[in-house]
Amino acid sequence: MTKTTAPQNQVIHDRTERVKWFQNDRFGMFIHWGLYSIPARGEWLRSSEQMSIEDYQTYFDEFDPVDYNPREWAKAAKKAGMKYAVLTAKHHDGFCLFDSKLTDYKATNTKAGRDLVQEFLDAFREEGLKVGLYFSLIDWYHEDYPAYGDRIHPMRANEAFKRDPKNFDRYLDYMHGQVRELLTGYGKLDIMWFDFSYDDMRSEVWRATELMNMIRELQPHILIDNRLEGSGESGGSIYTTEPSVYSGDFASPEQIIPPHGVVDVTGAPIPWEACITLNNNWGYAAADRNYKSATTIIRKLVECVSKNGNMLLNVGPDAKGNIPKESLDILAEIGDWMSKNSDSIYGCAAADYPKPEWGRYTQKGNKLYAHVFEESIGPINLIGMADKVKKARLLADGYELFLSRPWSAAEFVEDAFVNFARPEHFTYPLPDKRNTVIELELHDTAERP
Numbered sequence: 001m002t003k004t005t006a007p008q009n010q011v012i013h014d015r016t017e018r019v020k021w022f023q024n025d026r027f028g029m030f031i032h033w034g035l036y037s038i039p040a041r042g043e044w045l046r047s048s049e050q051m052s053i054e055d056y057q058t059y060f061d062e063f064d065p066v067d068y069n070p071r072e073w074a075k076a077a078k079k080a081g082m083k084y085a086v087l088t089a090k091h092h093d094g095f096c097l098f099d100s101k102l103t104d105y106k107a108t109n110t111k112a113g114r115d116l117v118q119e120f121l122d123a124f125r126e127e128g129l130k131v132g133l134y135f136s137l138i139d140w141y142h143e144d145y146p147a148y149g150d151r152i153h154p155m156r157a158n159e160a161f162k163r164d165p166k167n168f169d170r171y172l173d174y175m176h177g178q179v180r181e182l183l184t185g186y187g188k189l190d191i192m193w194f195d196f197s198y199d200d201m202r203s204e205v206w207r208a209t210e211l212m213n214m215i216r217e218l219q220p221h222i223l224i225d226n227r228l229e230g231s232g233e234s235g236g237s238i239y240t241t242e243p244s245v246y247s248g249d250f251a252s253p254e255q256i257i258p259p260h261g262v263v264d265v266t267g268a269p270i271p272w273e274a275c276i277t278l279n280n281n282w283g284y285a286a287a288d289r290n291y292k293s294a295t296t297i298i299r300k301l302v303e304c305v306s307k308n309g310n311m312l313l314n315v316g317p318d319a320k321g322n323i324p325k326e327s328l329d330i331l332a333e334i335g336d337w338m339s340k341n342s343d344s345i346y347g348c349a350a351a352d353y354p355k356p357e358w359g360r361y362t363q364k365g366n367k368l369y370a371h372v373f374e375e376s377i378g379p380i381n382l383i384g385m386a387d388k389v390k391k392a393r394l395l396a397d398g399y400e401l402f403l404s405r406p407w408s409a410a411e412f413v414e415d416a417f418v419n420f421a422r423p424e425h426f427t428y429p430l431p432d433k434r435n436t437v438i439e440l441e442l443h444d445t446a447e448r449p
Contacts, residue, residue: 009242015249018223019271021130021190022250024347025083026305027338030134030275030314031073031120032088032282035059035095038319043283046093046140046154053141056093064111068321070123076323077129080331081338081345084130086193086312087120089182091134091283094141098186102177105141121186132191133182137175137206137228144171151199172207179211183218191223193252197230208246216245225252225273239264250310257300261307261350269350273310276300278327284316291326294333295434299360301334301345302371302435306360308350333434340396341437344369356383359435369395370418370438376427379406379419380438388442392418395437 036043038059046056077085090096096106098117107116117133124131139145140154146168147153147161155161183189192215197203208228215222226238226248236244238251241264250271251262262272278297279288297313304311315327338345344362351361351368358380359373368389372380379402382389392401405417406424418438419427430436 011243011245011247012241015243015271018221018249022084022223022273022310023271023308023349025130026310026345026348027080027082027301028084028086028130028132028273028310028312029073029077029080029082030086030282030312031317032091032134032284032314033317033321034088034091034097034283035063035093036091037065037284037317038062040284040286040319042281042285043088043091043093043316047152050154050157052154060095060105060110062111063107063319065116065317065319065321068112068114068116068119068317070116070120071126073120073315073317073323074124074127074129076328076331077124078127080335081342082129082313083346084132084190085120085124086132086134086191087117088136089117089133090136090139090178092136092138092140092195094136094139096178098182100178100181102174102181103141117182118186121189125187130190132193132223133186133189134193134195135179135182136195137197137201138195139171139175142171142174144168144174146201176207176211176214180214180218183215183222189219189222191225193225194227195225196227202230203228203244203246209244212246223249225250227252238270241266257303257309258307261309269308271310272308273312274300274304275312275314277314277316278330279316282314282316284318284324286318289326291330294330294337297330297334298337298435299371299373302360302362305345305348305362306350306355306371337432337434341435343367344371344395344437344439353384356381366442366444368440368442370440372430372436372438375430378408379404379417379424379427381409381413382416382418382440383413385416385440386414387416389416389418389440390443391441393439394420394431395439396432401438 032043036045039045089098094105099108099115100106121131144167146163147155148159150156206228228246229237238247250273253274257274262270264270279291281288301311315323317323348362348364351363353361359371362369389403392403402419404424
């Protein structure tokens with residue numbers, strides 16, 4: 001099929017306008033936090049351990065995050081170079097961090113006695129960050145949500161929890177009502193992050209068109225992920241040229257960076273965001289100390305941007321409301337790198353040139369950013385860039401780099417080369433082993449020699 005970048009319908013046109021800030025900002029914080037932070041075995045433990053509501057109730061009775069200070073979270077996110085944040089207003093267990101008028105199962109009825117969502121929104125807005133809320137379509141607490149026989153419900157094997165399918169609409173009324181509460185009671189939201197569709201629980205089972213029409217009426221600017229439709233759905237999905245009204249504004253690959261980015265059926269890029277954990281769990285897991293290094297996250301953020309994508313990096317605060325020190329240390333180091341190199345992330349996208357063997361490119365206009373991950377022997381080869389580069393500098397401090405083709409390379413290639421000092425072989429070691437960024441200013445076509 002012929003690649004096209006022109007809007008195919010109004011849905012795509014509106015999406016293109018809404019995502020402009022999103023595709024400029026590129027980097028956000030995901031926050032998974034709730035009752036599950038007390039047992040500290042991950043946010044799915046009610047399902048994985050087939051735990052009853054009665055057994056889970058102890059965590060509701062104990063929930064008292066005495067150290068919760070979202071201003072500190074917001075400062076950590078901003079210092080890391082993040083531009084937006086998404087908090088779990090309600091996860092699959094049905095517990096609400098906000099003061100919903102439709103349930104008693106909420107933070108204001110715990111020892112916390114506070115609307116934790118409102119405090120989050122206030123704190124992050126004060127730091128100038130955009131704000132989003134995660135909302136689970138699933139609810140293991142609600143009496144009308146399918147339980148016995150469902151694939152993932154905690155009571156899936158307990159016949160006493162057979163539900164009358166006729167009552168499912170009561171759950172949908174409740175779920176839609178809570179979304180309305182969030183959109184009418186908490187000011188402007190920038191993202192509504194739904195999770196998740198599975199098996200037959202997808203699309204119009206959620207009364208998705210009705211839900212989306214309500215959302216667009218209340219906050220037409222808001223960005224919505226594609227999880228109302230479910231992964232792999234064909235007709236009307238975000239991957240088609242005629243997406244449905246509920247297909248969302250961006251694709252949401254989880255714990256993976258797609259090999260070639262995300263495109264529609266014609267090959268045209270569509271907005272996307274990879275959600276990634278810092279260790280191996282979303283919610284706080286006390287025994288999980290398998291944290292990714294700051295270098296890994298920096299390079300994976302670059303990979304996302306080099307493929308026209310965003311990264312939503314998760315933290316899981318503990319039962320008292322503290323982001324683990326390991327997470328904060330990683331965020332601080334990412335922030336150190338971003339403070340010097342963020343021009344190669346914000347407003348950037350895939351480059352017009354193939355991926356180099358030593359790292360990746362991102363691009364913004366006539367600025368091509370070479371992200372050098374691998375140490376070089378001699379000057380760095382800019383394959384296919386002969387006569388295309390006007391100037392080169394180290395992005396971190398702006399110092400001039402040298403463009404030349406060493407005599408020893410002339411018999412092999414006609415490419416451009418860049419090095420950090422003279423003589424030309426003074427390229428080892430890299431100035432920043434995490435990711436050394438070279439800003440290459442490209443000639444306009446008319447300027448080329």
